[in-house]
Amino acid sequence: xxxxxxxxxxxxxxxxxxxxxxxxxxxxxxxxxxxxxxxxxxxxxxxxxxxxxxxxxxxxxxxxx
Numbered sequence: 001x002x003x004x005x006x007x008x009x010x011x012x013x014x015x016x017x018x019x020x021x022x023x024x025x026x027x028x029x030x031x032x033x034x035x036x037x038x039x040x041x042x043x044x045x046x047x048x049x050x051x052x053x054x055x056x057x058x059x060x061x062x063x064x065x
Contacts (some may be wrong), residue, residue, distance in 0.1 A: 008052060013046040014038035 017031045029037075 010049050013042050
C-alpha cells in the first residue's frame with residue numbers, strides 16, 4: 001500500500017543571502033532585513049506546523065472492526 005499523501009508539508013525556510021548580495025547602499029529595507037523578517041515568519045510557521053502534526057498524531061485512529 002502506498003504511503004498517504006502529505007497534504008500539510010512543512011514550511012520551506014528562506015534562502016539566506018550571501019554577503020555579496022548586499023549592495024552596501026544603505027537600502028531600507030536591506031536584503032538582510034528582508035531575510036530576517038522571512039526567517040521569523042518561517043519560525044512561526046514551523047511552530048504552527050509542528051503543533052498541527054503533534055495534534056494529528058495524537059488523534060486516535062478509527063479501527064475497522
